[in-house]
Amino acid sequence: xxxxxxxxxxxxxxxxxxxxxxxxxxxxxxxxxxxxxxxxxxxxxxxxxxxxxxxxxxxxxxxxxxxxxxxxxxxxxxxxxxxxxxxxxxxxxxxxxxxxxxxxxxxxxxxxxxxxxxxxxxxxxxxxxxxxxxxxxxxxxxxxxxxxxxxxxxxxxxxxxxxxxxxxxxxxxxxxxxxxxxxxxxxxxxxxxxxxxxxxxxxxxxxxxxxxxxxxxxxxxxxxxxxxxxxxxxxxxxxxxxxxxxxxxxxxxxxxxxxxxxxxxxxxxxxxxxxxxxxxxxxxxxxx
Amino acid sequence: xxxxxxxxxxxxxxxxxxxxxxxxxxxxxxxxxxxxxxxxxxxxxxxxxxxxxxxxxxxxxxxxxxxxxxxxxxxxxxxxxxxxxxxxxxxxxxxxxxxxxxxxxxxxxxxxxxxxxxxxxxxxxxxxxxxxxxxxx
Amino acid sequence: xxxxxxxxxxxxxxxxxxxxxxxxxxxxxxxxxxxxxxxxxxxxxxxxxxxxxxxxxxxxxxxxxxxxxxxxxxxxxxxxxxxxxxxxxxxxxxxxxxxxxxxxxxxxxxxxxxxxxxxxxxxxxxxxxxxxxxxxxxxxxxxxxxxxxxxxxxxxxxxxxxxxxxxxxxxxxxxxxxxxxxxxxxxxxxxxxxxxxx
Numbered sequence: 192x193x194x195x196x197x198x199x200x201x202x203x204x205x206x207x208x209x210x211x212x213x214x215x216x217x218x219x220x221x222x223x224x225x226x227x228x229x230x231x232x233x234x235x236x237x238x239x240x241x242x243x244x245x246x247x248x249x250x251x252x253x254x255x256x257x258x259x260x261x262x263x264x265x266x267x268x269x270x271x272x273x274x275x276x277x278x279x280x281x282x283x284x285x286x287x288x289x290x291x292x293x294x295x296x297x298x299x300x301x302x303x304x305x306x307x308x309x310x311x312x313x314x315x316x317x318x319x320x321x322x323x324x325x326x327x328x329x330x331x332x333x334x335x336x337x338x339x340x341x342x343x344x345x346x347x348x349x350x351x352x353x354x355x356x357x358x359x360x361x362x363x364x365x366x367x368x369x370x371x372x373x374x375x376x377x378x379x380x381x382x383x384x385x386x387x388x389x390x391x392x393x394x395x396x397x398x399x400x401x402x403x404x405x406x407x408x409x410x411x412x413x414x415x416x417x418x419x420x421x422x423x424x425x426x427x428x429x430x431x432x433x434x435x436x437x438x439x440x441x442x443x444x445x446x447x448x449x450x451x452x453x454x455x456x457x458x459x460x461x462x463x464x465x466x467x468x469x470x471x472x473x474x475x476x477x478x479x
Numbered sequence: 480x481x482x483x484x485x486x487x488x489x490x491x492x493x494x495x496x497x498x499x500x501x502x503x504x505x506x507x508x509x510x511x512x513x514x515x516x517x518x519x520x521x522x523x524x525x526x527x528x529x530x531x532x533x534x535x536x537x538x539x540x541x542x543x544x545x546x547x548x549x550x551x552x553x554x555x556x557x558x559x560x561x562x563x564x565x566x567x568x569x570x571x572x573x574x575x576x577x578x579x580x581x582x583x584x585x586x587x588x589x590x591x592x593x594x595x596x597x598x599x600x601x602x603x604x605x606x607x608x609x610x611x612x613x614x615x616x
Numbered sequence: 617x618x619x620x621x622x623x624x625x626x627x628x629x630x631x632x633x634x635x636x637x638x639x640x641x642x643x644x645x646x647x648x649x650x651x652x653x654x655x656x657x658x659x660x661x662x663x664x665x666x667x668x669x670x671x672x673x674x675x676x677x678x679x680x681x682x683x684x685x686x687x688x689x690x691x692x693x694x695x696x697x698x699x700x701x702x703x704x705x706x707x708x709x710x711x712x713x714x715x716x717x718x719x720x721x722x723x724x725x726x727x728x729x730x731x732x733x734x735x736x737x738x739x740x741x742x743x744x745x746x747x748x749x750x751x752x753x754x755x756x757x758x759x760x761x762x763x764x765x766x767x768x769x770x771x772x773x774x775x776x777x778x779x780x781x782x783x784x785x786x787x788x789x790x791x792x793x794x795x796x797x798x799x800x801x802x803x804x805x806x807x808x809x810x811x812x813x814x
Binding site (some may be wrong): 374414449 | 623624626627628633641648690696697698699700703704727730732734745746747748749750751752755757758759765768769770771773777779780781783784786788789808809
């Protein structure tokens with residue numbers, strides 16, 4: 192069995208290398224992928240794309256040699272060296288530039304994760320096994336088709352499972368399906384404070400008073416159909432509270448009212464009542 | 480550069496607490512949450528390839544390098560802050576078409592991210608998104 | 617408690633316009649009334665009226681904060697200070713170890729009299745890698761962040777629409793911005809607002 196597995200490894204490694212080279216050589220997003228990768232840090236921003244392309248060239252050449260007969264031990268050795276070097280590069284990237292993208296099998300921004308490292312390790316092991324191959328993979332596959340296809344499928348599944356770039360093809364749809372079936376996100380009911388704040392900020396009352404405000408929302412409470420929102424403010428040198436009354440359920444920014452109340456005396460210094468739009472002054476200042 | 484209208488948010492950078500701790504000094508290496516700084520989507524070709532404001536139809540976003548000064552006005556209250564470029568961002572194309580309003584003043588698409596010090600000078604950190612206009616004078 | 621209720625009643629009545637006989641400021645034109653003390657801000661350097669760091673000591677109404685750059689800040693919480701910790705809250709919720717951003721006025725003695733304090737506030741971008749029971753698993757710059765939905769607190773904004781408390785429209789694989797409160801002990805996050813693109 193080990194003979195069969197070893198014999199099939201040039202096919203596996205070759206296919207992964209060619210797949211990997213595809214994004215580096217023909218993808219229209221190669222430049223972005225190169226810039227996002229740790230190569231930009233390793234060799235500099237200007238040299239990242241040429242280095243990325245060069246790597247792709249090496250991958251496609253080596254991949255082609257592995258796939259095509261004759262079987263040479265040197266090819267397997269070169270593939271193993273490349274895989275080990277790549278493993279070292281990924282370990283470096285993860286340590287030195289953790290926010291960089293792998294740039295491995297897809298132009299999608301994909302951070303270097305434990306799975307990427309495991310995949311590079313798998314390829315190194317596969318390259319090592321290929322050193323033991325004594326015949327061409329096509330001969331072996333023709334000799335024992337069911338076992339050969341089984342080995343290839345298992346390895347393909349392992350590579351796919353270890354490729355975060357491919358999660359959107361199988362893992363995310365599965366998770367989406369699970370979410371659709373189980374409805375895990377409920378949140379709450381009622382009107383979130385942010386909805387009130389958004390409505391408040393759409394109002395003219397807010398736009399007039401906003402320059403006076405000193406603090407974020409300091410307090411808020413509901414009373415009947417209204418939600419009240421208080422900010423600390425400063426008005427003509429006094430410490431005041433700007434309190435907004437916002438309709439709780441209806442979305443009516445025009446109905447938002449505000450009063451500016453002196454903290455020391457409790458007197459209302461100013462109030463703005465939402466007024467009907469159209470003609471006339473849009474807001475009335477109510478001398479309180 | 481004519482004033483550019485859009486949305487402003489905030490981001491943390493430099494050595495800091497929490498999940499921000501790994502953010503580092505940004506693309507320019509100088510970014511710090513306590514400074515008046517910002518991220519700009521067009522600091523280099525590499526930066527633009529990531530942020531892609533063109534995908535949202537945003538034009539007029541000039542190429543500016545580290546240290547260049549922009550002025551951001553919060554359209555909700557007129558408050559304005561001057562900040563210098565310290566990072567690449569925001570990723571405009573991830574929120575194409577998003578729109579935020581205050582009264583009749585609206586901004587579409589994310590065009591700038593300010594440090595907490597700068598953002599809190601013109602808006603509340605708890606309101607993570609504001610309509611803004613950005614200019615250079 | 618009664619004091620709070622009385623105060624709220626006063627404020628509510630004022631906002632709804634039911635108060636008469638207070639100070640007569642006359643018929644000010646709105647523009648004149650609201651020509652606020654303008655804040656002209658222009659700098660590329662640190663702002664003295666801003667502080668960032670973690671709370672190392674709480675003494676009365678003072679917070680001793682160690683900045684990430686190791687600078688120490690004394691921050692005074694006043695009656696007018698807003699305190700945010702996932703939502704607007706009160707001084708008793710402030711804890712040692714909390715991360716903080718504060719904005720206020722730097723006094724001559726070096727103390728920052730805080731207008732607003734935001735505790736543990738974070739603003740993260742990431743892709744939703746998975747969802748669990750009221751939990752989002754986010755891929756954030758190569759790291760996994762667990763973000764909890766807090767019923768009746770968490771809100772969602774879908775592509776700029778008004779905030780709603782229903783988060784069920786969030787989809788695995790989508791990009792989101794999460795504004796929330798970080799837990800210093802677990803490194804996880806409670807969601808205040810999640811902004812999702814269309």
